[in-house]
Amino acid sequence: GAVVSQHPSWVICKSGTSVKIECRSLDFQATTMFWYRQFPKQSLMLMATSNEGSKATYEQGVEKDKFLINHASLTLSTLTVTSAHPEDSSFYICSARENRVREGYTFGSGTRLTVV
Amino acid sequence: AQSVTQLGSHVSVSEGALVLLRCNYSSSVPPYLFWYVQYPNQGLQLLLKYTSAATLVKGINGFEAEFKKSETSFHLTKPSAHMSDAAEYFCAVSDQAGTALIFGKGTTLSVSS
Numbered sequence: 475g476a477v478v479s480q481h482p483s484w485v486i487c488k489s490g491t492s493v494k495i496e497c498r499s500l501d502f503q504a505t506t507m508f509w510y511r512q513f514p515k516q517s518l519m520l521m522a523t524s525n526e527g528s529k530a531t532y533e534q535g536v537e538k539d540k541f542l543i544n545h546a547s548l549t550l551s552t553l554t555v556t557s558a559h560p561e562d563s564s565f566y567i568c569s570a571r572e573n574r575v576r577e578g579y580t581f582g583s584g585t586r587l588t589v590v
Numbered sequence: 591a592q593s594v595t596q597l598g599s600h601v602s603v604s605e606g607a608l609v610l611l612r613c614n615y616s617s618s619v620p621p622y623l624f625w626y627v628q629y630p631n632q633g634l635q636l637l638l639k640y641t642s643a644a645t646l647v648k649g650i651n652g653f654e655a656e657f658k659k660s661e662t663s664f665h666l667t668k669p670s671a672h673m674s675d676a677a678e679y680f681c682a683v684s685d686q687a688g689t690a691l692i693f694g695k696g697t698t699l700s701v702s703s
Contacts, residue, residue, distance in 0.1 A: 480633070508690045517680065518634075518693045567633055571688055577622045577641045579691060583633040 476502050476572045480582025487558055487589055495553045495585045497568030503548035504570035509541075512565040512584075521566075524551050558589040592617040592685040594664075596694035604702050609653075609668040611697050613681030616662065623664040624682040624691060625655055634680065640664060651675070676701045 477500040487493050497507060505526050510518040522538075524530040524545035532538045540562075542554040551570075555562050566585045572578035597612040615621055622641050626634040638649025645657040655666045664681065678698050682691040 478633075506688060510693075517695045520690050520692065523690050565631070569634075569691070577624075577639060577684070577687065579624075579636070581626075581634040584631065586631060 476580040478570045478580045478582045480568055480585055482585060484586040489559055489589055490557055492554055492556045493558055495566055497551045497582050499549045499570045502572050506571040507551040508569040509553050510567045560589045563587055563589045592683045592692055594681045594683045594694040596681050596697050598697055600698045602700040603671045605673055606670050609671045611666040611679050613664045614662050615683050617685045619685045622684045625666045626680045628678045671701045673701050
């Protein structure tokens with residue numbers, strides 16, 4: 475089946491630094507990818523939708539200058555958390571839309587970000 | 591806008607007992623509905639999905655769900671719980687093909703021996 479590889483699986487960074495999270499579709503082309511954020515014991519909140527070759531569409535309340543999303547190829551989307559602060563600590567999960575399968579969505583394994 | 595409501599944030603069952611996790615949707619158009627399972631610090635694994643074909647959907651690991659339009663429900667069931675079923679379960683919806691999934695708040699399933 476379809477596989478989405480997300481790296482890193484966990485990262486600790488200092489406050490004020492930037493962190494990049496990668497999401498790759500390994501055996502299919504993903505024209506659309508989605509980024510979610512999940513707080514402990516809570517649901518997944520959609521942050522943004524990215525389409526290959528175009529600017530990402532951010533959900534209301536998500537700072538586009540803080541959470542930079544790039545989808546430069548059909549197999550790679552990246553989320554960069556800029557000038558990270560402790561409140562950005564969370565679990566980030568990407569999802570790729572698989573066009574070969576009707577309503578096929580494949581999720582990455584997630585990235586645990588801790589800002590200290 | 592579409593949404594899903596999961597009734598019961600925590601469900602506890604005994605091993606071998608019936609599992610019933612509830613999900614109601616709110617959508618102005620026929621929705622696509624999904625159930626996912628999440629183990630701690632991991633991504634989501636698809637259990638099953640409804641895409642307007644058969645109303646009774648069978649998934650992996652013995653789970654199934656029935657789409658009931660009259661009740662706007664898509665409850666997840668499993669006849670006999672196993673210890674390995676203990677996890678977080680999410681119901682999700684989209685009302686247009688290819689759009690982002692919107693998730694419910696999740697239900698934690700505990701299984702006791």
